[in-house]
Amino acid sequence: MSDRNHEVTSVQPLLKKDGSLTEPGWSRKLYQVYDRSSIKAPAFKIKEWDYYLVMGDDFGLAFTVSDDGYIGLQSVSLLDFSDPVNPWEHTNTVLVPFTMGKMNMPSTTESGNVSFHNKKLTIDFYKTKNQRTIICNFENFLDGKTLSCNIKLEEPDMDSLVIATPWAEKDTAFYYNRKINCMRASGSAIFDGKEYKFNPERNFGTLDWGRGVWTYDNTWYWSSGNSVVNGKPFGFNLGYGFGNTAAASENIIFYDGVGHKIDDIKFNIPTESDGTKNYMKPWTFTSSDGRFEADFIPVLDRTAKIDVKLIITDQHQVFGKMSGKAVLDTGETIEFKDILCFAEDVHNKY
Numbered sequence: 001m002s003d004r005n006h007e008v009t010s011v012q013p014l015l016k017k018d019g020s021l022t023e024p025g026w027s028r029k030l031y032q033v034y035d036r037s038s039i040k041a042p043a044f045k046i047k048e049w050d051y052y053l054v055m056g057d058d059f060g061l062a063f064t065v066s067d068d069g070y071i072g073l074q075s076v077s078l079l080d081f082s083d084p085v086n087p088w089e090h091t092n093t094v095l096v097p098f099t100m101g102k103m104n105m106p107s108t109t110e111s112g113n114v115s116f117h118n119k120k121l122t123i124d125f126y127k128t129k130n131q132r133t134i135i136c137n138f139e140n141f142l143d144g145k146t147l148s149c150n151i152k153l154e155e156p157d158m159d160s161l162v163i164a165t166p167w168a169e170k171d172t173a174f175y176y177n178r179k180i181n182c183m184r185a186s187g188s189a190i191f192d193g194k195e196y197k198f199n200p201e202r203n204f205g206t207l208d209w210g211r212g213v214w215t216y217d218n219t220w221y222w223s224s225g226n227s228v229v230n231g232k233p234f235g236f237n238l239g240y241g242f243g244n245t246a247a248a249s250e251n252i253i254f255y256d257g258v259g260h261k262i263d264d265i266k267f268n269i270p271t272e273s274d275g276t277k278n279y280m281k282p283w284t285f286t287s288s289d290g291r292f293e294a295d296f297i298p299v300l301d302r303t304a305k306i307d308v309k310l311i312i313t314d315q316h317q318v319f320g321k322m323s324g325k326a327v328l329d330t331g332e333t334i335e336f337k338d339i340l341c342f343a344e345d346v347h348n349k350y
Contacts, residue, residue, distance in 0.1 A: 225341025
């Protein structure tokens with residue numbers, strides 16, 4: 001591992017008095033303490049979100065509760081891969097203007113609950129010791145039918161990926177993020193008379209918890225997946241694209257509860273002769289240190305485009321199957337095959 005991956009190991013405030021990061025870098029736990037009142041930016045620029053993705057054998061569910069300052073975006077996605085010829089997904093979103101901190105998002109992943117309730121959508125994320133619970137009821141989710149979910153995620157004491165990233169162009173802009181992989185999933189969702197049931201022996205959930213102040217125009221790449229390899233939980237978090245990552249990358253392998261940090265990753269997305277990206281052709285993933293090499297066969301491109309003047313987003317969250325090898329800190333090589341996961345290319349202005 002290179003010296004570039006600086007690991008933070010002590011509990012301390014996330015921000016200095018001037019609003020800049022105390023110690024850019026990565027950590028295995030949420031050591032740096034987030035305090036919204038320490039941010040040196042107006043409320044409309046502060047972004048706070050909790051995002052869960054829970055994958056079954058041939059389906060997935062995603063949940064977002066967010067307070068992005070001048071707008072809150074609350075959304076639920078159902079993805080069904082049971083028919084390999086015609087996989088489908090549907091995402092329904094509730095936009096709430098000028099949330100400006102009114103969502104009361106918790107300052108830590110260790111305690112506090114997240115809720116959003118209106119006439120159409122009720123969504124709750126509950127945190128208890130070693131467990132997370134997702135309860136959701138979305139009326140008229142699709143074609144007048146309701147989607148309801150009650151899902152539990154086991155969270156034993158294990159490594160995660162926490163990163164504190166600054167922006168070179170603005171001292172008070174920062175990205176504080178925690179990814180928790182390999183949480184065993186149980187429970188189910190019901191939609192249109194079909195029960196989507198999770199098996200904790202082989203199904204997992206991931207939490208993407210983010211707090212920060214960004215610059216306006218950003219592009220990022222992110223991929224995450226979980227599985228069981230050699231009888232042990234295996235997962236990965238791969239990402240790059242925005243902020244100044246000189247202190248640490250976002251790339252890590254998880255195996256049996258331990259994180260193994262890796263260097264830079266590149267998503268090799270096929271392009272056509274005119275330069276446009278073809279997201280449904282096979283991708284490859286390569287690492288600068290040779291510790292993560294994989295092939296990715298796309299199955300479904302979950303696209304989302306929003307253009308409401310100041311807010312523009314162009315998202316391609318591509319689901320598919322990944323196969324390859326990962327090298328642990330010990331030098332052991334883990335080979336994995338056909339992990340149902342996602343890789344995304346997102347451009348946002350907001």
